[in-house]
Amino acid sequence: MKLDAKIPEGPIAEKWTKHKFDVKLVNPANKRKYDIIVVGTGLAGASAAASLAELGYNVKAFCFQDSPRRAHSIAAQGGINAAKNYQNDGDSVFRLFYDTVKGGDYRSREGNVYRLAEVSVNIIDQCVAQGVPFAREYGGKLDNRSFGGAQVSRTFYAKGQTGQQLLLGAYSALSRQVANGKVKLYPRTEMLDVVMHEGQARGIVTRNLITGEIESHAGHAVLLCTGGYGNVFYLSTNAMGSNVTAAWRAHKKGALMANPCYTQIHPTCIPVSGDHQSKLTLMSESLRNDGRVWVPKTKEMAEKVQKGEVKAADIPEEERDYYLERRYPSFGNLVPRDVASRNAKYVCDEGRGVGPTGLAVYLDFADAIKRDGESTIEAKYGNLFDIYAKITGENPYKVPMKIYPAVHYTMGGLWVDYNLSTNIPGLYALGEANFSDHGANRLGASALMQGLADGYFVIPYTIGDFLAKQPYDHFNEDHESFKKTEEEVKGRIEKLLSIKGSKPVDYFHKKLGKVMWDYCGMSRDAEGLKKAKGMVQEIKEEFWKDVKVIGSNEELNMTLEKAGRVADFIELGELMIDDALNRNESCGGHFREEYQTEEGEAKRDDENFSYVAAWEYQGEGKDEVLHKEDLKFENVKLTQRSYK
Amino acid sequence: MNLKLKIWRQENANSKGGFEEFQMKDVSVDSSFLEMLDQLNYQLEEEGKDPIHFDHDCREGICGMCSLYINGEPHGPTQTTTCQLHMRSFKDGDTIVIEPWRATAFPVVKDLVVDRTSFDNIIQAGGYISVNTGGTTSDANEILIPKEVANEAMDAATCIGCGACVAACKNASAMLFVSAKVSHLGLLPQGKVEAKKRAENMVAQMDAEGFGACTNTGACSAQCPKEISLTNIARLNREYLSAKFTSDNN
Amino acid sequence: MSWLTDTLTSTLGRKVIMSLTGLFLILFLVVHLAGNLQLITDPTGEAFNVYAHTMANNPLIQVVSIGNFFFILLHIITSIMLTMKNKKARGVNYSVGGKSSTWASRNMGALGTVILIFLVVHLKGFWFKSKSGQLEMIEYGGVEYGDLYGVVNAAYSNIWYTLFYVVCMGLMAFHLSHGFQSAFQTLGLNHKKYTPIIKGVGKVFSIVIPIAFAIIPIWMFAQNA
Incomplete structure (x- = not known):
């Protein structure tokens, strides 16, 4: 199998514009003749379903939750990146593109990432028009913060609930189309398989979670917007229901799974407290802007802390190891997620971890509180401190927080080309469910950006190119393949x-x-x-x-x-x-x-490894076959990441 | 800690249902309320019994999926969601009574699971701003919004749609939910354009779904895990009345 | 007129009716109290009897009093309709009751029912007697007046009647304590600056007015004892 990413020719800044012109259009009057199935109603799914319905397509939207508003995009806290350069601090589409490719450790496609950076500005405009209450400055303009180690302030946010507000925006757009009769909603319905005929996706089979009824839904195209598979680790920051089933069923029907081993471990989660634990809770990365990460210098001291003989506050300054500041003087506590996570693991492996299990490090706000005052810290992180106190029963204003890395996001996913189409005609993958934009590591505040970019601004164009070539009649649910x-x-x-x-x-x-x-x-x-x-x-x-x-x-x-x-x-x-x-x-x-x-x-x-590893299913118990899509870097120079 | 649980069991929407008692042993004080129920369900499954069905998903207090009416209070004794309620809020030997949300507009599906589609229906009646996805929408900073207004809209928008307000209200009224959405959108200049129609349609849908009337007891706000304020209800009243008496909609 | 009936029969519309009629009745309480205080200020009963006579014969007051009865009725009927809808909206009751609101706010219907019973007794004892010509006549300065004071005085020499009156005023205090500020909330009159004032005034009003009403029978009972 030859993998063709279908990246348009030409200079990187013109690829998307050129491509939008080159794709075939569906006549407005004919759009109502096409049925599109959207599985998942998170940022990617809800935005895609709403946008496609606005264009005139008939959409069926499915989610396993009781309402589309509850998809796990809702839990994203920190923010959404966009190359608006409102802060005049040197940001640009190219810089966001560059940072994302570099942050992804040069394992993503230049073309896709550039497009992502390009449409990021539209996302903010769209969301504001929809009524997303982003944080504002006193002058009435949108506020930005620096996030996840970025050197510019390009992150837009709505308190610590940005994902929630963006999802409610997309959900409201979706609701509007439901009211217009262009979207039919199927909540509490789980997709259990893709229906294939003659190598093309023709629809899906679902289970009604209330009645158990197995039903078929036919359409001209199927969009999988079903999120990531972090729950393979049992404990993760994903929702309890987050799963890989839709993507995996598609994979077993022939869709390639790309880079499945790329998993993001988030450094600032609340540590595991016992066997009863069902999920891990993330504390926003923004905490690292003011919190200092440390462990005791010696194993002996750490053991005393683990047994509860010594308290954090009693450990003198010279007995503490601020290991991120020590090892990475220029980035300090703001190194990227993977670096911060791995270092936490190292110090814990050395036996220097804290907490009863020894699997935790301190995130200390004492200096920040001394410097800025408790009220300033409360204004910035009040709700996060409250969450922490609720879960652990400890007051982070008084004692340092304890954190440990946890599985958070999966960069791998279904292989898609530039059009977000999998290798199966008619089957698309959007958002976290696909693999395309984050390479081997995702930057903070980029997941929301990608989900909405795919749904609002990419798929509405690219799907037309496919549908324009499809006959109006599609197989109905009585067909033998269903x-x-x-x-x-x-x-x-x-x-x-x-x-x-x-x-x-x-x-x-x-x-x-x-x-x-x-x-x-x-x-x-x-x-x-x-x-x-x-x-x-x-x-x-x-x-x-x-x-x-x-x-x-x-x-x-x-x-x-x-x-x-x-x-x-x-x-x-x-x-x-x-x-x-x-x-x-x-x-x-x-x-x-x-x-x-x-x-x-x-x-x-x-x-040897500058490629996307795309795996093809071969049948029960057989090893999968690897296909390679070589990555070409024409605009970014490959360097060893250094955060020293 | 050891506990006695009295839990509402109901096979499906049409069956009668009743309380069943369970003894729980060795529950960790650090576990969350839902993890305590997980533990019970694991035991039940091991014994080959039908586990207790309850809604839950994110377990971070934001998706609004979890419910449960615990000892007379939606989401239990602390002002948070059930998934963020921890067992240290209870004492060893406590009896805990767990019921589903009770409202005609939230019919029981099974055990503690209820159907909250009525909330989606209300949003579909007008809980949105009518803009299509646009590649050339005006720049996000073109309309300035005072920080205070943006913050107030955000405070209303923070509603997670869990339905605790309805569960807490003696009238099973959805006014806090509806008013939060009407306030969020109505406060922003982008949402003002269709504010009147929105208030009228959402209230009409709320009534049609069979929610009760607000009698200003304030239980909703007191129990809201996101602390949505009663001022939103006043704002909805105001917007609705002014819409009814001044709009062109017949 | 469909929009108007739609509005007035919606849950919000009904609440507005409750609010407006409630506010009118609150005003009525003030006027009524002003008149009643003459029972104390003039122990001979002359001032009160003259006042009652004037009220009964002034055409404007007549119209207002019809309005008053109408609003009471509307307040009651609307509340019954809302209560029925609210009961239906709950469907199945909880086995453990909620307590996250004030007792008064949860029991407005029960409080209102007691007040209704009080009204019936009250009207039967005083208003109906004067309207149906059962009053004895008394003469001040050559003009004949119905001796309503005499009827009131007799009633309040009865310990049970006095107690009943005082207890009902106590319950009215609770009804007002929620009703007063609730009326403003229903009309959407909520503001960071003014709502605390409204709540404060409501609290004072719901205590002072019932106490003032209750003082009258107590004082008269004490005079007669």
Whole structure:
């Protein structure tokens, strides 16, 4: 299979403009003849569904939540980047493009990223027009902050709830189209398979989560906007329902999965407190603007802290190791996420971690409070401090916060070309579900930007090019291909229900998560990965022999839902391991112990690994086949990232 | 800690339902309320019994999916969402009564899960600004908005649509939810354009969904995990009345 | 007129009716109290009897009093309709009740019902008697007046009647404590600067007015004892 990214020719700044002109258009009167299926209603899905409906297409939008407004985009806190240069501090489309490619450790496509930076400005205009209440300055203009180590202030924000406000904006646009009759909503409905015929995606099969009914929906195109797969690690900052099922089903029908091993570990999460824990909570990265990260200098001291014999405040200044400031004098506490996360792991591995488990580092605001006063810190971070206090029962104004890295975002996903089309005609992937824009590491405040860019400003153009070539009639749900897929889906559900084993679904999920975290998490090595592969295969075998799924299909059955998702996570886990094993280099969120500089930094191998690894499913129990899409860098010079 | 739980069980929307009691042992004080229920469900599944169904998703207090009426209060004893409620808010030996949201407009789906589609219907009636996605929308800074106004709109927009206001209100009124949306959009210059129509249509839809009338008890705001203020309800009253008596809509 | 009926039958419209009629009745309380205070200021009863006579024969007052009855009725009917809708909106009751609001605000209907019972007793005892010519006549300066004072005085020499009156005023205080500020909130009159003032005035009003009303029977009972 030859992978063609379909990047338009010409200078980078003109590619998108030229492409928009080159794509075929669908006559306004004919748009109503096309049906589009959108799965997922987060930023990418809701914005795509709304925009396509506004253009005149008929849209069906699906989500497993009870309302489209609850998709997990809502939980993004920090902000959204845009190259507006409102602060006159030297930002530009090119700089945002450059920062994103560099931040992604040179493993993303220049063409896609440039387009992302280009439309970022439109996103802000659009959101303001929609009524997103971004933070303002006293003069009435939009406020910006610097975020995630960026050297310019280009992040727009709405308190610590930017994702929520952007999603509510997209949700309101979607609601408007529902009222107009152009979008039909299917909440509490989960997509369980893609329907294929003659190599093209023709629709989807879903399960009504209330009644258990298996239904088919046909359309000219299917858009998967189903988010990331961080929950493969069991504990992550993702929502409990976030899953890979839609993308994985598509993958098993032939869609390539690209760079699945690229996982972002967020450095500032609340540490795990015990076995009961079901998810991890992120504390916005903005905290690192004022908080200082440290651990005790010696293992002996750290042990005393872990046992509760010594309190943080009692450790004298000379006994503390502000390791980020020490190792990275110029960026200090603001180094990118992957660097901050890995260093936290190192100091904890050295036995210098704090907290009862020893798996935490301090994020200390004492100096900031001394410098700016408690009220200033409260104004900046008040709601984050409140969240922290609620969860941990500790007052961060008095004692330093404890943080530890957690899985947060997955850069990998379905392979898509410049048009956001997967290798299957008619099947598209948007937002976190695709792989395209963040390379091996995503910069802070860029996920919201990408989700909305894909939905509002890319897909409305690129999908026209495909639809214009499609006949108006599409297969209807009576077609044999739908019946066949329905039977497959039903068979799978029956199988899950019939095993009647001895262990609850969560048992397997937890077990899988631990293997993935230990061997395919923040740092990996060949030996561990090989071992992990065997372990995941064992989990898979045990799952299909011994899982216990209570209840029946014909009711609201959350255990059954979870079982289907965990089954897919197990298979994905194996592919992630294969991908991590294949990539004999370190880059961004993928850190292989064997490949590091003398200073312990990620060491890329541009000569051999400057490609997108796209995997093709081969069937049950068979190794997947790797396809490579070479990455060409014409506008950005490849350098070793250095934050010293 | 050990606890006694009295939980509402109901097979589906049409069945009768009733309370079932459970004894919980060795619950960690650090676990969240939902993690405590996870623990119970894990036990139930091990015993081959149907786990308790409840809605939840983000577990960070922002998606608005979790509900639960705990010991007479929506989201339990602290002013937060159930997912952010931690067991340290309870004492060893406590009895905890868990009920679903109760409102005709929120019918029970199963156990503690209710259907809140009525909220979506209200938003569809006018909870938006009628602008299409536009590549050449005017620049975001073209219309200046005073910081105070933006902040007030943000405070209203922070509503997560969980329905605690309806659950807390003795009349099952949705006024706090509706007023938060009307305020958020109505305060911003972009939303003022269709403010009248919005207030009229959203109130009409709210009534049609079968929510009760506001009697200004203030329970909604007192229980709102996002502390949405009652001034929003006054604003909605004002906007609705002025719309009804001055707009051209017949 | 469809928009008007739509407006007035919406939940918000009904609340506005409750609010406006409530505010009118609050005003009525003030006027009524001013008249009643003459029961104390002039123990001979002359001032009160003359006042009652004037009120009963002034055409403007007649119109207002019809309006007053109408508003009371409208206040009651609307509240019944709202209560029915609200009960239906809840559907199934909770097994554990909520307490995150004031007792008065949750029990406006019950308080209102007691006040209604009081009104019936009150009207039957005083208003109906004077209207149906059951009053004894008394002469001041050659003009004949109905001796309403006598009826009132007799009533308030009864400990049970006096107690009933005082208790009802207490309950009215609770009804007012929520009703006063609630009326403004319903009309949308909410402002950072003025709402605290309205709430303050409402609190004072809901205490002072019922106390002033209650002092009259207590004082008269004490005089007769």
